[in-house]
Each structure stands twice: as structure tokens, then as C-alpha cells.
Amino acid sequence: MTARPPLPYDGRHVLVDFHGCAARLDDIGLVKRALRDAARVADATILDLNLHHFGDGQGVTGVALLAESHMSIHTWPEHDYAALDLFLCGRRHDIDAALAVLAEAFAPAEIAKRTIARGYGVAALVE
Template sequence: MSHNALFRSGKGLGTPGTTREKEKTNAASLEARDDHFVVKNGVRCAGAHLIVDLYQAERLDDIAHIEETLRACVDAAGATLLHIHLHHFEPNGGVSGVAVLAESHISIHSWPEHGYAALDIFMCGDAVPDACVPVLRAAFAPKNIAVSELLRGQGAT
């Protein structure tokens, strides 16, 4: 077993054993540890991953509007923004980018010439990725929006 596997599992970290009090304190802190897993629809998982498709949408070439919308999604979801990186493609004006979150990410890739955008929203912990959908609807006015949800990390222990 590698050193990293030992570290991830919490084994071999030198749990203090000199007094009973130290052992109790360590066990209590491990039980109280917040691993950011959640229970969604009765399933314990790492978080919800939304795949969002916007059809016949507007403003998909407006990089400032897209950045503003990603920030609004982060706020609505109660997530923590770490960084946004967006790239504007020429000549079609499509935008590709990501908002990196403490809770994971929101990514977008747009094809304004087709009125289509693909978004990927994954969040763990208390963040609410579903709250991004109304924000996207208001920002891009799609004629149709398709949302699929995956619960990630269901088999993790």
C-alpha cells in the first residue's frame, strides 16, 4: 500500500495513544469530520452533477455576460468561488471556460452560431447546484433546457 493510500485512509498517521483522553478526542474529531458528502434523494454521495444543455439560447458569445452569469450561479448555489477562467473563440465567438469552486466546478462551452451551450455543474457539500438552473434560464433565455443529474461517489466509503 502506498504512502498516499495510507494518508487517505487515515491509517498509519500515528494516532496518539499515550492517554485514554487523547484517544477519545481523536476518535470524536474523526466522527465529526466534515467530508462534504451529502444525502440526496436518500442516497449518500459526494454530490450532484448536473449536465445542462441550452437550446436556442441568447448571448452565448458575450464573455462578460457569461462571467456575470457564472458568478450569479455560484451565489445562488451557495458555493465558494475560487477562480473563473474563460476563453473567447474566433471567428464564431463561442466561449469555453470554468468557474473553479471550493465545492468543485461549473463549466461552459458555447456554440452561439447554433444557439447551443453545454454546461457541467458539480458541487459537493451544502452547495445546491439545482439553484443554477433558473439563473441560466434567466441569463440565456433558451427556448429549451435539458437537465440530467448524476449522483457522484455513491460507492465511496
């Protein structure tokens, strides 16, 4: 059996921390719109969008299941903090545009971002 050559780079996985968010992180409607808009500008296909609100004044957790992978968010309004996980496969998807939409929606004072290259034959690249 002949070994197949490795597949090329096929995606990016971005882990993001939003600190000092000015937006209402307990607003499930805002979180839903932000995830939908982020997927749209990235040219990704939403298969399902599932969110859970933990109660009055508490956070929201949500995931957009995408044909191209996923986007998720977990919010802590008591700390003005949100943790995001964006993973898109395929070079045609604009993960930076998705992140810009999310940053506009939640208005963080500070953004910490780590990017990991994903795919067969790709050594882990963390920015």
C-alpha cells in the same frame, strides 16, 4: 485492517444542454456574470474563474473552479446552443438555483438535463 463503511452521498453532477438560446452566447461578460451569479446562489466558493473567447461572433468556453468542485460552459452562438457542466459536492449547495440563474441569463427555448449522484457508496443515479 478493518474496512471503512462507505461515505454517504455527497454531491450532484448535472449535465445540461441549452437549445435555442435568446442571449448573446458570444458575450464573454455575460458568461462571466452568469457563472459568478450561479456560484453565488448555490452558496459555492469560487477559487478561480477562467474564460476564453474564440473571436468575433464565436463562442466562449469557461470554467468556475469551486472549492466544492466546478461549473463550466461552452457556447456555440452559431447554433444558439450552450453545454453546461455543474458539479457541486455537499448537500447544502443549491445546484437547482444555480441552473435557474444560468437559464435566466441565456434564455434557452429548451433545456435537456441529466443528473448523476456522486460520492462513495452511491450507485450512479441518472435522471
